[in-house]
Amino acid sequence: MKYDYLIVGAGLAGSVMAERLASQLNKKVLVIEQRNHTGGNCHDYYDDAGILVHKYGPHYFRTNRKHVFEYLSQFTEWHHVYYRIKVMVDGKLVPLPINLDTVNALYGYNFSSDELKEFFDKHRTKITKITNSEDVIISKVGRDLYEKIYKAYTTKQWGLDPKDLDASVCGRVPVRTNRDSRYFTDKYQVMPKYGYHKMFEKILDHPNINIMLQTDSLK
Numbered sequence: 328m329k330y331d332y333l334i335v336g337a338g339l340a341g342s343v344m345a346e347r348l349a350s351q352l353n354k355k356v357l358v359i360e361q362r363n364h365t366g367g368n369c370h371d372y373y374d375d376a377g378i379l380v381h382k383y384g385p386h387y388f389r390t391n392r393k394h395v396f397e398y399l400s401q402f403t404e405w406h407h408v409y410y411r412i413k414v415m416v417d418g419k420l421v422p423l424p425i426n427l428d429t430v431n432a433l434y435g436y437n438f439s440s441d442e443l444k445e446f447f448d449k450h451r452t453k454i455t456k457i458t459n460s461e462d463v464i465i466s467k468v469g470r471d472l473y474e475k476i477y478k479a480y481t482t483k484q485w486g487l488d489p490k491d492l493d494a495s496v497c498g499r500v501p502v503r504t505n506r507d508s509r510y511f512t513d514k515y516q517v518m519p520k521y522g523y524h525k526m527f528e529k530i531l532d533h534p535n536i537n538i539m540l541q542t543d544s545l546k
């Protein structure tokens with residue numbers, strides 16, 4: 328087949344671009360992907376016990392944009408979910424993002440929301456120019472909570488010290504002074520009912536799209 332477009336990478340960006348070119352503009356598209364699967368970092372698979380595993384770390388989908396939700400709904404049904412995450416810190420299971428209950432449980436306080444705001448004000452590090460993920464957190468909650476909750480987790484998750492990560496990475500996780508324990512507050516919070524991989528299969532299932540796996544554009 329002769330192609331109109333070559334797309335490198337079958338993650339969200341490449342797959343959606345391929346689908347749009349194929350279905351809306353009737354273009355012929357070749358997608359090359361260095362890994363042995365599509366889906367990029369969102370890839371998931373069922374293990375031998377039937378457990379759905381997110382190979383590159385947990386991915387939960389959320390958006391406030393109706394058109395994004397409707398677009399992807401062409402390719403999957405959904406589980407509607409709210410993410411409530413607890414982390415084990417100093418032997419205590421506490422909510423993340425940090426909220427009133429997190430601080431009260433960790434330090435044994437009985438703060439109100441206003442008292443928690445004062446606590447953050449007292450402990451935050453004043454930084455005039457925030458340049459990385461460590462800065463963004465210590466400027467909101469102070470170094471102790473940063474060390475307890477963010478540092479090791481972020482380093483494990485991204486394989487980088489938070490100092491070497493853009494401020495937006497940790498900055499997108501809210502810090503709350505109320506008791507809301509939802510991870511995010513977006514209108515649409517969902518997971519593909521049969522996993523991301525099935526969703527990607529459907530996105531890329533078009534006669535104008537061919538995929539070559541295990542093909543590195545740089546080699």
Ligand SMILES: Cc1cc2nc3c(=O)[nH]c(=O)nc-3n(C[C@H](O)[C@H](O)[C@H](O)COP(=O)(O)OP(=O)(O)OC[C@H]3O[C@@H](n4cnc5c(N)ncnc54)[C@H](O)[C@@H]3O)c2cc1C
Binds near residue numbers: 369543545
């Ligand atoms: C641990 C972790 C957790 C995350 N959690 C969330 C989450 O919960 N919610 C959320 O919205 N986002 C999350 N993200 C971010 C999300 O994974 C990315 O925003 C999304 O995958 C970006 O899609 P992409 O297509 O731009 O890139 P990718 O998914 O990285 O896809 C790029 C693809 O290009 C391929 N590629 C690269 N170079 C070449 C080459 N030279 N030749 C051939 N192929 C190539 C790669 O193998 C890869 O498959 C998370 C990311 C990580 C790492």
